[in-house]
Amino acid sequence: MSLKSLDPRINRLNLPDGEQPPMEPKAAFDQFETYEVFAQKRDNTPFTYAGPVHAPNADVAFLFAKEQYSRRSACSGLWVVQTRHIMVSPYANDDECIYDTFKVEIPEHTAWPLESYEVFHLKKRGKAHTHIGRVGATSYQEAYHKAKQAFAAQHPAVNMWVVKSKNVLQSAEEDRDMWLTLPEKKYREPAAYKVLDRIKSFKEKQQKALNK
C-alpha cells in the first residue's frame, strides 16, 4: 500500500503508508561544510555578507549561493569563502571599536612575500559584514594589524573578519550576464500586483445591486 495524497506529485512518489519506524539518526555530520557568501548589489558598492550555504566544495557552493543569495535583487558579483578560512575577531559593544578593545600580538618576524587578505567590517551588531578593503600580510595576525592601521580610524567596527584572498572564490567579470534578466522577473515583486481598481469596481457593482 502506498500513501494516498491529495497531492498528485506525492502520489507519484509511492510513499509507504501507515506507521513507519523512526528514521535512524543521521550521522553527526551528514551534509557538507559551510561556505559564507558575499554579494555585490551593483558596481562600486562593497561586497556584503549574505549568509551561508552547505556545500561539498567551492564550485557547488557557488551554484547554491547564486540562487539562494542573488536570485531576488540586483547583483553584479558573488564571493564564496569556506567558513573555516575566515578568521573572526571578538565582538565589541556598539559604542566601541574592536581595534581599540582587542589586542593581537604583532608577529615578530615578518617574512616575505606578502600575501593578500580581504577585510570585512561589521559596523553595528545585527547588521551585515561588508568588505572594507585588502591588506598585504604574512599572517592573519599581521593582517589584523595592517587592517587596524588602514581602516580603524575611518571605519570603526564592532567585529572584523579576515580571509586570504586566494581562499575567496570570486565570480568572473564575464559571468555578470547570469544576473542580467533578474529585473525582468517582475512576477516575484510586490509591485507587480495591483488590485485596488478591481476591488473598487467590484464594490461599486455590489453597491449598484443593493440600490436596485
Next chain:
Amino acid sequence: MKEEAIKDLLYKIADDQLILGHRNSEWTGLGPILEEDIAFSSMAQDKIGHSLAFYTLLHELGEAEPDLLAFSRSATQFHNSQFTELPNGEFDYSLIRHFLYDNAEAIRFEKLSHSGYEPIAKVATKLKGEIKYHVLHANTWIRNLGSSTEEAISRLQNSLNSLMPYALGMFELSVYEQVLIDTGIYAGEEAIKEEWLTRIQQVLASTELTMPDIPSQTPMLGGRYGTHTKHLQPLLNEMAEVIKIDPTAEW
C-alpha cells in the same frame, strides 16, 4: 511557407521549455539538499519563463494567447520532444535529463541569437546568461557526481543509458528543416546535434561515466508532430485542472 516554418520552430522550443519546466517544478520542496531545491526551482522558473517568451512570439504571429496555447491544447497538438515529458524519476534521472537538455538548449540559443528572424534572435540573446548558469549547474553536478561513489556512478550511468534514445529525439528534423536553414533562421538540428555530442562527450570524459554508443541508438522520434508517450496527456490534464473549472474566468 517561411512563416509556417518559423511557427514550427517556435512551437517546438516553447513546448519543450514548458513541459520540462513543468516537470522540473515538481521537485520544489522535495529536493535532496535544501540549496539544490532552490537552484532547481530557479531553473524550472526560467524554463517556464522561456516558454512564455516563445509563446508570446507565436501570439505576435497570430496564434492564440500564451495561456490558451499552454493550457488548452491536447497532447497530439504538442510539439515537445518525448524526452521532456517523461516522469521525473529519482534525482539522478532528473539530473541527467537536465544535463542532456540544457547543453542542447545552450547550443540552440547560441545559434538562435544569430537568427535571421530578428524577434527570435533578440529573445535568444537576452536569455544567454540564464542558460549559461543552467549549463554550469548541470556540468558541475555531473563532474562531481560522475566520479564519486559507486552508487552515484551506476545510478547516473543507468539514467544516461535509458535517456539517451529520448535525448536524441530532441533533434528530430522539422518538416521545414531546409527552409529554416536556407533562410538563415536556424542552424538546423543536425548541426546542433553534432556540437551537442562533442560537448556532452567532453564533460563525460572528465568523469567515470561512459558515453553510450550513439550509432546503435534508435532515437525516440515523433514528439515534434504530436506522437507522445502515455505520460503527456495526464501531465496536461493536471496542468489545466484548475483553469478548466471555469475556462472563461480570470484566475
Next chain:
Amino acid sequence: MYGGGNTFEAIKAEGLEEEDARKMAEFEGRIAQGEKIEPDDWMPRLYRQQLIRMIEQHAHSEIIGALPEGTWITRAPGFRRKLALMAKVQDEVGHAQLLYSAAETLGKSREEMLTDLINGKSKYSNVFNYPTYTWADSCIISWLIDAGAIVNQMANSKGSYGPYCRALERICAEEAFHLKYGHDSVVYMATGSSIQRQMVQEALNRWWSQIMTFFGPSDKLSVHTETLMRWKVKMASNDECRQQYLDMYVPKILELGLTIPDPLLKKNEDTGQWEYTEPDWDEFRRVINGDGPCNAERLGVRRMAEERGAWVRLALKNPTAKYVRPLA
C-alpha cells in the same frame, strides 16, 4: 511561515540561578540598550535553548509549509500564477535554509534539526497539518496564513539575536511579495465568476479556524514568559498578535464580499478588542501531537526527501571535512 512558536511546550527554565551573575548583568544590559547579541557572545543557557527551539520550529514551518502550496504548482491556472507560485514556494524553502543557518550559529547542526523534525521530536506550525483541497485553499494560505506569518516575523525581527534578525530582514522583504500575490489571487476569485466566488468562500470557511489558532493559545503569564520578553526572544503575546491581525485583515476580507464563518466575531468598540468564538484548542493539541489529517504525509514526504537524497550527499561528502558552524 510560522506561528505560535512559543506555545508548543511548557518552558522549563531550570538553572537560571546558576548563571554567572556578572555575565548575566552584562548580557541583560546589552539587550536593554537595544544592542543585538551575536553568536560568540556569552548568553544564558535558557536564551540559547529557547532561541534554538524557536528558530528551528520556524525553519520547519517553512519547509513543511512548502508542501500544501507546492502541490498546486503543477496545476496553477495560467502563466502568471504558475510563475508566481513557483517563486513563492521556492522562497519558503529558501526561508528554511536561512533559518536553519541562523539556528546553526547557536550550536545545533542542520542534520540534527532535520532528524528531529522527521522523527516528530520537533514541531512546526500546526496549520500545515491540514490539506489544501482546491486551488482556492492555496490562495487563502498565500494571503492569510502568510499575513499571519508576517505579523509574527515583523515582531521577531526586532528581537535580540543578530543572526535571526538578519534572516528575518530578508524573509520579511520576500513575504511582501507573498502577501501581495496571495491577496491578488484571492481578489481575482472573489470578484470573479460565481464558481470562483464559491470556491474561495469555501476555502475561507475551511481555513478560518486554522487562521484563528495560528498564533497559538493565550499565553499563560509566568515568570519565564516575562524573562523571555525581557530578553527580546518573545516579542509580543499570542493574543496581541491575533488582535493586530484581525484589525488588519478582517476589513480586507469583508470588502471582497466574503463572509467569515464566526457569528461572534466583532470588534468591541469599548475595549477596542476583537471578540470571537474561541477556536477548538483540544483539536489543536490533538493535531499538533500527531493526530491530524496530514501529519503523517508531511513527515513522510520530508523523510523521503532525506532518504532518497542520501546517496547524493554521501557521494559528494568530503571524508576529511569537519563541520564548522556558520559565522553569522
